[in-house]
Amino acid sequence: MKDLIQTLAEAWGPSGHEAAVREVVLRLLEGHVDDTRVDALGNLVVRKAAAGGAAAAPKVMLAAHMDEIGVIVTHVDAEGFLRFAPVGGILTGNLIGTRVAFEDGTVGVIGSEKRDDASKAPKLDELFIDVGARERAGVRQKVGDAAAFRHGVDWSNGRPITPNHDDRIGCAVLVETLRRLAPGPNEVFGVFTVQEEIGVRGAAPSAFGVAPDMAVALDVTGTGDTPEARPMAVRLGHGPAIKVKDGGMIAHRGVRALLERRAEQAGIAVQLEVLTGGTTDAMAIQTSRAGVPTGALSIPSRYVHTPSQIVDLGDVEGAVRLLVAVLAQPLEGVVDGR
Amino acid sequence: MDVNLLRRLSEAPGVSGNEGAVRRIVAEALRDHADRLWADTIGNVFALRRGAAPPEGGVSDPGAGFRVMVAAHMDEVGLMVTDIGDDGSLSFEAVGGIDARVLVSQPVRVGGSGVPGVIGVKPVHLTAGGEREQAVAIGSLRIDIGADGRDAAARRVKRGDYAVFATEMLDLGPTLLGKAFDDRGGCAMLLDLLADRYPFDVCGVFTVQEEVGLRGARVAAHALAPQAAFVLECGITDDTPKKRDDTPVTRLGHGPAITVMDSTMIADPRLVRHLVATAEAEGIPYQLRAPKGGGTDGGRIHLAREGVPTAVVSIPCRYLHTPASLISKSDFENAVRLVRAALHRLTPEVVAR
């Protein structure tokens, strides 16, 4: 699991540039799935047939997004400093001094214009990227080039810290689930989606293509267990969180109940999640075609959308075990769950 | 370019949801060279150009094979009358994104028959201290059609009537000044492009309701299920003088702009590379549009069904969404050249996975 987390976290992939992550996932899944395809937007769809190849088996879609937040160059100025726009929900308060990496490996530092009130978060147009260039001619970057927070994994008290647990940790859970899962009563589609961070864009087309009978998105959620945090019941290390609601959707009650029931049967600690802002691929999948019973399983993560995100390995392991338990058995109570 | 056609398109009223006048111009222009011309219930117009090399058996099957959608929107931002006051003045709301500050002291035309009106302003002599520094709110503006009282006004206009800027297009030589180039400029481009035949089926779609949420393109793309799409736009420039050394987004007169990313989509990188390669091979000037805000029909088209590889080519347009915007003739011509060449050079392999 540790290697898996490390490997996925080190792949470069801001929204719209998920090819490297896709290659890593494909390699990690070699020999574990029945077929794979990449759709028009770049979503990777892998399929694991039901036992005996039962044609009428229910289709379950599990989605984790490959992309991470980042920045994109809008302008190279006369001195070679790069102005940029956000790719996804970056928080300007965390940016000054942050290192970002371009696809070719170039590292830049985010700097700021003079600021009269340093106690306030800077405005985006006050910030720029310095790639260490001596003059403009030495700058290889051009308008439209994207960068991600510079990668790297630290392990602190056994907990991994990365700039992109959102959502490589979901990808890790999905990869590991597909590896462990034996063919069962359900046909399983693992979908590694693109462009989640800029408006859950990959999930809807992939769900349209899969047309599942049930779906679960795997993503991170916030916690309420840090000093003076916004009130929230989710705590790091207390098990994966079964989503009830977030800023974009309310989980299907049947899917939520199924996850809770299987967790109880398998003795897996879980928490219930009500997140007041933000959303996941589940939002887009839920309203695909005539509707899909959709829930979400979240890995609690502190400091989401910053360069240093922390998760707990026990929560990750719990999520894998729970998903395997759900997929290995029939989907009771989902379609009539209301 | 056909300046007179663009003039007719620019001057036609066609606020989102009421694109009929533009639709008639487009349909008339297409009658001679569309292989099939139809519309849908929301009002999009589809014009199919069959591929030059249909598969065995002659006519290609619209349900199979490589099919490319090229879209431009017919609608423009404008106003809608929401109430008629006792004094005969008209309250209104904006249809689409209009900065209320550009509405003050502008002539407009209201309703299907184009009743002339003005958006009045309090005499500067009567403004109190500080008032002149304050932007007006759209809710405080009224259209005056010269009617004396509610009954007189109600004989000429009604609640729900649309209003547009009363702008006549001007030919300034290298540039054109007029309203609604966003996106009648794209419509004119698309009409020009549809005169050609390409190696595969091309369906030109003149969409409705882009300015209120990319509504027409969404259903059109679902219906067509194309394998690739190009969106033709007149897009923003921010190339007027400013203090900070920052992006102009696009620059007027520097060629068509190719979108990498905007608020509604990341353009398909393979199509972006194809457009850039085409421009360089053909010696057509182009620019990359800086990834700033704004969106196009592409935002919905690329998410249709299982996803559609989509690119956007835009003519840089100053003063977008105001009564008078400015475009360059050479940008228009180069944009047409670029998309025409890109279509001729396109093969299914470009977007194959």
Next chain:
Amino acid sequence: MNLDPEHWLGRLTEAPGVSGHEAEVADVVREAWTPFVDEIRVDALGNLIALRRGALSRTAGGAADAPSILLASHRDEIGLMVTLIEAGGFLRFTTVGGWDPRVILAQAVTVHGRTPLPGVVGARPPHVVPPDQRSKVVPLDELFVDVGLPEADVRASVRVGDVITMRRRTTRLHGDRWTGKAMDNRASVLAVTLALEALADRRHAWDVYAVATVQEEIGLKGAATAAWGVAPTLAIAIDVSFAKQPGAGDVSYKLGGGPLLGFGPNIHPRLFEGLRTAAEQLEMAHHVEPVAGASGTDAWAIQVAQAGIPTALVGIPLRYMHSTVETVALPDIQRAGRLMAHYIGGLTAESADGWVDDVAWWDESD
């Protein structure tokens, strides 16, 4: 059979049904609609979809291609949801749907735990609140629900994610004005019920899909999937709109002044004209409601389902929207029901044609 509208207005509005948790109110809707429809089903998101067959599909032995019209009224209401159980058994919560935070303080509520628990949103007595704070709104993070039970009992009964509804009896005010919670949009569910009842007494050619949609208040979700699944020829969304009240601007309509007919990009012009003509034939008071862009109703989602569905919007004037004292005039609801039934009754086999020509080549000349 004669439906008692006052009885059903009370039943429908008092039933709990926060977005995503609309099962209980579905039971009431099902009971109200069953006498008038041929089939009822629930889709993946929970939309209650009832089919009343028209003469065309009845005589053809249930022909699948008979033209159909979908009537969408959302049955979800805005509410609250438990986010955290604090020491002492106090419940922190978040909102579901668009609340004005000023409305929530001191409201009587029901917490839907293992059993429904009455509670209140606590407010500190004015005696201890510093004067400068009384002019400020209490932030949502600082509000809580008190169900008056010991912490252990609360924990045994309530979990994170449980929904909270407003506890409010539906009451008759002066004359035919009624007030209560969730008039948005159960008033429209009643209008659809009345339309179904009226259609039961007359011949109609088209199939009618009555849909009590879900999750409208959190993004028109149910309407999108219901429209996709039913794929009707035409659709009408019925929702409440702003009635004249203190503080409402130009674009508001007289309570009791009849239903509203939406007009704008969201509305197919021929469907609008058809409804207006129907209102005129009935000599029914009504108003045109200009909608310059997003209508914020199910109509917005339905119009762009699949390859597009000609859609109209019928409005019922309502005061104090998204409060717990939403107020309607019952005759407006009855008129809206009658109007839809009359329009549907006038649809023939031929009326299924021409929806493209009528908009796309439509001549706007006045």
